[in-house]
Amino acid sequence: MGGAISINKLRKKNKSKHTRTIQRYEKKTDDVKEPLKYYLANFMKDTDIMVLLHFLGRYLFQSIHNAPVEEILTNENCKVLDVGCGAGTWLLESATLYRSSSFLGIDLCTVYPAEIKPDNVEFMQVDVLNGLPFEDNTYDYVHQGNMVEVYTIEQWNFIISELIRVCKPGGYIEFTEPELAPKTGPILKRFYDALIELSESRNVRIRMYRNLIKILNSTQTVHNIESKVAIVPLGMKKGGNVGQTYLEVHDGFFLNDPMPETMSKIMNLSRQEYFDLFDEAKQEIEKGVAPDCEIYRIWCQKKI
Numbered sequence: 315m316g317g318a319i320s321i322n323k324l325r326k327k328n329k330s331k332h333t334r335t336i337q338r339y340e341k342k343t344d345d346v347k348e349p350l351k352y353y354l355a356n357f358m359k360d361t362d363i364m365v366l367l368h369f370l371g372r373y374l375f376q377s378i379h380n381a382p383v384e385e386i387l388t389n390e391n392c393k394v395l396d397v398g399c400g401a402g403t404w405l406l407e408s409a410t411l412y413r414s415s416s417f418l419g420i421d422l423c424t425v426y427p428a429e430i431k432p433d434n435v436e437f438m439q440v441d442v443l444n445g446l447p448f449e450d451n452t453y454d455y456v457h458q459g460n461m462v463e464v465y466t467i468e469q470w471n472f473i474i475s476e477l478i479r480v481c482k483p484g485g486y487i488e489f490t491e492p493e494l495a496p497k498t499g500p501i502l503k504r505f506y507d508a509l510i511e512l513s514e515s516r517n518v519r520i521r522m523y524r525n526l527i528k529i530l531n532s533t534q535t536v537h538n539i540e541s542k543v544a545i546v547p548l549g550m551k552k553g554g555n556v557g558q559t560y561l562e563v564h565d566g567f568f569l570n571d572p573m574p575e576t577m578s579k580i581m582n583l584s585r586q587e588y589f590d591l592f593d594e595a596k597q598e599i600e601k602g603v604a605p606d607c608e609i610y611r612i613w614c615q616k617k618i
């Protein structure tokens with residue numbers, strides 16, 4: 315799959331407080347300059363969307379992390395924490411790649427593997443909103459992915475202070491999140507508007523990119539804040555295989571329970587009308603009237 319995609323770096327912006335890089339992924343059939351490190355797996359339709367999102371991110375960024383931790387993870391006995399680890403996909407891959415480091419995943423739900431896992435990874439059931447049950451300055455690298463729908467804006471402030479607290483001075487903290495596209499076709503826009511309304515009713519901010527950077531800056535305890543944004547045109551017509559893969563994640567997000575139940579109420583639709591309208595949105599996307607979706611990574615270093 316990966317051979318059909320070429321990566322064009324469109325623009326690079328340097329800002330005073332943090333550095334932001336944007337890459338756009340375009341459907342092309344030629345000129346892959348060098349072999350890619352990671353390719354997209356060819357998934358079955360019903361595969362867990364979070365696992366699919368992990369492999370999509372790995373492909374888009376050609377890495378499972380952007381913080382400059384490669385050397386310490388490879389050569390030192392690093393301690394790594396993944397907060398809200400879910401099924402542990404990121405951790406299991408990290409633990410397999412970096413055998414000399416040790417990894418801990420924490421989550422409220424025990425969806426992670428209990429026994430079949432590399433021996434340098436452990437999991438623990440933790441409600442992170444009660445605070446992280448670790449001493450200050452414990453971890454060399456703290457990672458958190460796809461939690462944008464989980465925390466209210468106040469909880470983000472608390473969680474970030476906790477992530478920084480448990481990170482060692484000089485250690486790194488990294489976030490990876492999707493960002494709802496700014497522009498879309500008129501039918502899909504109805505779903506996006508309803509999602510924003512639903513999120514705001516819970517005091518959850520669905521577009522967190524700027525806020526995350528703002529919160530990190532406001533802590534005064536981290537520096538070297540950097541980010542990278544991957545732009546993926548949604549669907550096969552506009553985005554090729556990558557766009558099609560993102561579409562599967564996107565479908566899962568809007569169609570898996572309990573979203574249809576909750577969203578249809580906000581949109582004043584019956585459950586069936588919700589599914590019918592989503593079909594129309596899919597047709598809109600298939601015609602190429604599709605949003606440019608974004609996945610971003612933000613990383614920073616705890617001050618010494």
Ligand SMILES: C[S@@+](CC[C@H](N)C(=O)[O-])C[C@H]1O[C@@H](n2cnc3c(N)ncnc32)[C@H](O)[C@@H]1O
Pocket residue numbers: 364365368397398399400401402403420421422423425440441442443458459460461464
């Ligand atoms: C969208 S999933 C992301 C999982 C994983 N990080 C990934 O990228 O695949 C959100 C995760 O947050 C976990 N979660 C929600 N509230 C939590 C809490 N208060 N404490 C710990 N984990 C929580 C959920 O159980 C779920 O596994």
